[in-house]
Amino acid sequence: MTEHLEINKGGKTDKYATLLPQIRSVVAGEPDLIARMANVCAMLHETFSWWWTGFYRVADDNELVLGPFQGPLACTRIRRGRGVCGTAWQSERTLVVPDVDRFPGHIACSAASRSEIVVPVRDASGRIIAVLDIDSTQPATFDDADREWLEKIVALLQ
Numbered sequence: 001m002t003e004h005l006e007i008n009k010g011g012k013t014d015k016y017a018t019l020l021p022q023i024r025s026v027v028a029g030e031p032d033l034i035a036r037m038a039n040v041c042a043m044l045h046e047t048f049s050w051w052w053t054g055f056y057r058v059a060d061d062n063e064l065v066l067g068p069f070q071g072p073l074a075c076t077r078i079r080r081g082r083g084v085c086g087t088a089w090q091s092e093r094t095l096v097v098p099d100v101d102r103f104p105g106h107i108a109c110s111a112a113s114r115s116e117i118v119v120p121v122r123d124a125s126g127r128i129i130a131v132l133d134i135d136s137t138q139p140a141t142f143d144d145a146d147r148e149w150l151e152k153i154v155a156l157l158q
Helices: 012-027 033-048 083-091 144-155
Strands: 052-060 063-070 077-079 095-097 115-122 128-136
Touching (some): 012 033, 012 144, 033 052, 033 128, 063 083, 063 128, 077 083, 083 115, 083 128, 095 144
Antiparallel strands (some): 052 128, 063 077, 095 115, 115 128
């Protein structure tokens, strides 16, 4: 299976294609999930220069808690079904939001955020254990190419 997707918007798929094996190498053999998340965050954030890149971990059946991240101050806890993160967790699917101001119930941790993507992170049994949350200061930053690549990246955390 090729790691290079057909869509190449501004060279971003080239960046993902280069980054994926690097991330695979960094997380391979590291047993600590928090350490793996921290490095994935740093690598994504450094490569793409997004506004905010981070994880929210499942704390219990009703709440996500802030995990490793890169960027400015963040919300610490998010309830299941609230905001983009809580909704992605509840719906068990990746959400791409081109304009956060048009997302019902968006939680504005920062007024600078304009678009967002949230990708569920699953353990080996398929249970969601966290979500990867990425925010941009530009509208419509994320698309299906980001979704596909980021889903491949979070799968490396299993």
